[in-house]
Amino acid sequence: MTTILVADDEYLIADILAFALEDLGYTVVSAGNGRKALDLFRSFAPALVITDYMMPVMNGLELAEAIRRTPGGTVPILLMSGAQAEIARARGDLFTHVFDKPFVVERMVSVVRELVGPPSKAD
């Protein structure tokens, strides 16, 4: 079971991504802020993280830094961002890929597939 963690305070975007990934067979856990996402990361050990930049409590940059300090925190992290894409692109150590919002979901899904492979049926 390949789990993907999605963090976005805008539930519509989180939902759209979750539906698209679940349709392909991935398991998705999602959180509305960075702090909750970090808790989920520790509980579910996802294969990949997709995060927004501007979120309450803990933003995407802080989340990525915290994940990198966590055991198992070397997984790919994708950032979806509007105005802050440039800040994020300068942090290649944190973000594997940066998507400018708005983005085409298919493009995001194909990058996920390239990075973690097709969903596995069981662990």
Add this chain to the structure above:
Amino acid sequence: MRQLDRLQCGIGGFDEILEGGLVAGASYIVQGRPGSGKTILANQIAFHHAAGGGRVLVATLLSESHERLLQFLSTLAFFDPARVGAEISYVSAFETLEDEGLDGVVTLIRREISRHGATVLIVDGLLNARSRAETQLDTKKFIAALQGHAAFAGCTVLFLTSARLEDSSPEHTMVDGVIELAEEIVGVRSVRRMQMKKTRGTGALGGLHEFEITGHGIRVHPRLESRSIGSRAPDDPEDRRVSTGIGDLDRMVGGGLPVGSSTLVIGASGTGKTSMALAFAAEATRAEPAVVLGLFETPPRLEAKGAALGLDIAGLRAAGVLHPVWVPPTDQILDAIAYRVLDTVRETGARRLVIDSIGALARRGSTEGRDVPFFMSLFNALRSLGVTVFATWETADIVGTPSRAPAPNIASITDNLLLMRFVERGTELKRVLSIVKIRHSAYDASVHEFVTTPTGLHFRPTGPVAAFSPGAAPTA
């Protein structure tokens, strides 16, 4: 008397309506239907505040995505992408509202204010808070809690709502100010208006003020008569006279027009109103320049018309002593036109102003019954600047005495009133002038014919003309 600290909004005309800006640390409701400009107003304030070193938290209770909002804002000049995520943070509290209710939202926003060091808080979608509240008291508690947390953080709050909340609503009773934005159709055009409905701790220019939204964001044009420009000016024009530019007319009015007075010449199209106005403007000198506000004729057409009358309008313009202000039909906000004229007069030091025509200017107005207070304020402001005004008003009647005074109220607020008519004399159509009033001055009341000769413009005494009575005149 203590003055409260202000938060400058950086929106042209808006700080002026608020007599200096929003009260720092106070809370306001910005209300208006979707599309009325609430979001632009709030974000324009946010970007101005950020540019001045402040920090802003925008929390939405709506389900809409911020990305779409940012896309729309990116088309406006004040938008600076470098501020987003840095000095200005956009967070969604919608999920929190759904999952944890109003208390959860208060906790979230309180933390975010301190996490971002926000000095301005914008809460979008206040109506959703009301929907989530079980009682009116819950709504009040929600607003009070946010106000409390914001106040302790030195944060000014704007609540945005698309509902037209009543004055007695719990939301209104809690906040320090209510700013209402509206868009309505007047005739075939759309007019945007703004009103300060409640302002604690500060005065404000009351009533409705028109505003526009352009690529630069919002610009408010405070209603001219709500301001007291030139209110301390002497009520009467001076004794000193200035030439009308036509020697015969100067003699008829007792040696020229009193400095600071306003003159209205009314008459049908073609009776010579604009010619007289140009003769008046052409008396401009380097020491006493003129401004010509044109609503019908563009500067090149005025120059051509002047040339045909032997008046060197083009030369005066080139010499910088005559300044045309052309108001294209697309310029629709009366107050914006007035401020443009007043600014031009101040910048150029003009002492003469032609308005061609008052009728066309009045028709740009969007409010019935506003003509008199508007023009009284405008003439007052101009008198305080030492400007003598010569204005025209076209009437519908082609021949004879106008059957309907075009603007009896306007005529009553101008100092001097001249009437131009066509009369038939045998097989000829003549243009004749009657002086109706010259304030505080004797004048020649006999009818004079207006003629253009190679030596210039003249008024000659004429014999009896058609009866001077509205009843005897043909109607348009």
